[in-house]
Each structure stands twice: as structure tokens, then as C-alpha cells.
Amino acid sequence: MLEDGSVWHGYGFGAEGTRVGEVVFNTSMTGYQEIITDPSYAGQIVVMTAPHIGNTGVTPEDDEASRAFLRGFVVREYSPVVSNWRARASLSAWLAEQEIVAIQGVDTRAITRRLREKGSLRGLITTDATRSDADLLEEVRAWPGLDGVDMVQTVTCAEAYHWTEPTADAWEFRQWQAHGDAAPARPFYVVAYDFGIKRNILRRLTSHGCRVTVVPAHTPAEEVLALNPDGVFLSNGPGDPSALPYAVEATRALLGRVPIFGICLGHQILGQALGGRTYRLKFGHHGGNQPVKYLRTGHVEISAHNHNFAVDPESLPPDVEVTHVNLNDGCCEGLRHTTLPAFSVQYHPEAAPGPHDADYLFAEFVRLMAAHRQTKENVPGEYQKTREE
Ligand SMILES: NC(=O)CC[C@H](N)C(=O)O
DSSP states (O other), X not given: OBTTSOOOOOEEEEBOSEEEEEEEEEOOSSOHHHHHTOGGGXXXXXXXXXXXXXXXXXXXXGOSSSSOOOSEEEESEEOSOOXXXXXXXXXXXHHHHTTOEEEESSOHHHHHHHHHHHOSEEEEEXXXXXXXXXXXXXXXXXXXXXXXXXXXXXXXXXXXXXXOOOSOTTTOOOGGGGGTOOOOSSOEEEEEEESSOOHHHHHHHHHTTEEEEEEETTOOHHHHHHTOOSEXXXXXXXXXXXGOHHHHHHHHHHTTTSOEEEETHHHHHHHHHTTOOEEEEEEEEEEEEEEEEETTTOOXXXXXXXXXXXXXXXXXXXXXXXXXXXXXXXOEEEEEESSSSEEEESSBTTOSSSOOGGGHHHHHHHHHHHHHHHHHHTSOOTTHHHHHO
16 A cells, blocks of 8 residues: 555565555666665665566575565565575565565556656555555554654664675676776775665675774764774665764764765765755665766766665765766766765665676775875875876
């Protein structure tokens, strides 16, 4: 049921129960497990536009977080047959374990068209056939939604931890090595803010030669600086970016003192720390096929997206440059400060799931840290060649 009163009847899979959330559609063809475990979906019900979901099962290796945080999952047709050498369980059994309510056999194209016309809507999935539509509609409309709510505190880690695992050899694509980078003599030390961080970001940072400590979202800037990092990473995460004043404040305190790279929610936090503001998109971008133009090179990347909000470029001060734009709707997809070492993208260079076109951004972060280390230590660094290039 959507908040406009429209109802679809289907068949439950996964857990039983009733869940209310903000309904969004995702256009990825593959990678449903990474989508379901992306903490950025906390509070949302995800409708997959790909019509056939579940045929590759699930494997713990593909989890993007310790568990699923989304509210519900909607597909056209669930495959009861699991056929993949990596599969350890069926999607339905695993969703039941994760207490995620899912529905299949509904017209996902009709739901998607409705969301495109009306914008994001609140919605509900239930396996309780005894409740009346009027009763369910009341529950949907009583839900206050995600605007102004700090969802990060529901997904961030309780304590700091270290991450050392790169992308597994079997999946490493080493595209970044084509840029001429070599492993530095001293790895770069990155402190990553966990606003709902995806594991593949940690793997890509590690594959690019970083040692990473992940810290909880509320960690003050001074505590981060005390760790003496080469760079600070601001992660993706759920909910409304304007409801996180503590994160914006910490980022503002770090600006200019250490190189900063932000992804998605991290980009929205950096945008606010630089003086900008965020706004809600009509229905957002969710999927692995969004064209983004890198304005400095003119190159177009096909990229993975998952955002309902964006940074308003008009709100940014003149020393902040918009670096990337979305070619579907023109919205800001990346920014950098023209003098301070800080940049961010609204989309997902770590993919998971999605294309790897934007992996070069991790190499750019490494170069920024290298340049900063050289300035700080005033010694010729390992990255001299790359910088001259
Ligand atoms: N993936 C993300 O980090 C999402 C950021 C934010 N919650 C949004 O919806 O725009």
C-alpha cells in the first residue's frame, strides 16, 4: 500500500509482519544482496525494477554491512530456484532470518511509474490479511517519514575498529594501476567516519594502499586528528543529511587540516560544512546505470547511485567547484574546494553493485593525501611522478 491509497496484492516471502517505510525504486539488474545490506536504505522499502530476483541466492561474502537495515523489499517475480556456485542460502530464507518482509507478484512497473509521477511516497507491506485497507492506510499516513530524522545513529558502529581486507584477488580489477600508481612505501592512514559505511568502500580504500580505522559517527574532529591520519573519509549513510549537525560541525573543524573525501551522505555533509545546503529530489536516483559527467575531463561515467537528496550548487560559495553532474537531471554529483584538500561525490565509486568506471576517485584521494604528506613533511615523496603527470 502506498500513502495515496493504492494497493497491490502479491505473495509474501522473507519474514512475516507489517513494515512501514519510504518507498524507492532501484534500477539495478544485479546485486540485490548488496542493495539489501546497504545501510543507506535504513527506513526505506526498495522496489526492484528488474523483474526476476533471487536466482543467485545469497552469500555472506556479498554483505555490505553486518545486517540488512531496510524496511521491506518488493519484486515482480522471486526465483525459488537458486543456481550459483557462491550461494549459501536462498534470498527468502535469508530475508526471514534478517526479519525483512518482502512481497512478490506485484506490478513493479506500475509502482515505479507512480513514484516517478508523484515523487517518493510512504508505503507499507504486510502479511496480515485480517487488517482492512482503511486501517493500513491510517498506519502509513501516521508514519512521520524520514525528513529531519537522524537515521545515522541507527546504523553507525558502537566502537572504532580497523579494516585491513582489500578486494579479494578473484575480483580485483586493478583499473587504478593503469593510472601509474605504485604502492607507497608508507601506506596512507585513513580515518573513516561510519555514517552507515559499505564494506566495499573499505575494501577499495585498502586495495588502493590505505590502512583504515573506522570511527563512530559522533567522533569529534579533535579525536580524529589525534590519530594523525593522512586523510579522513566521510561515508555514505541513510536518511536526511540536514539532520546531522554534529557531523557537519566535525567536518568543518577538519577542513583544511587533513585531506577529506566524501561519498554520498559524506558528500552531502561536506557540502553543508562548506556552506551549502541539501534538498530532497523528487524520487532520487537508485541503481547502477546513471550517467555522470566529470566536468574537468568531459568523460562520462556509468555509475551506481543511491540517493534521495542532493547538494544545491547555488548554495555553495565561490571557492567550491561542482566537478560532476548527472546527465539525466543535471543535479550536482560531485564537488571540490578550489584551495583546500577536500572533494566528494554524490554517487558510488565503490559500486557494489554497479560499474567500476569511477574507481579512479579512490586514486585521486590517495594522490591528494600524497601531496598533502609531501607539503607537510617537505620531502620529495613517492608520488612525485604522478603529481608531475
Ligand atoms: N547512499 C547514501 O549515502 C544516501 C545519502 C542520503 N541518505 C540520501 O538519500 O540522499
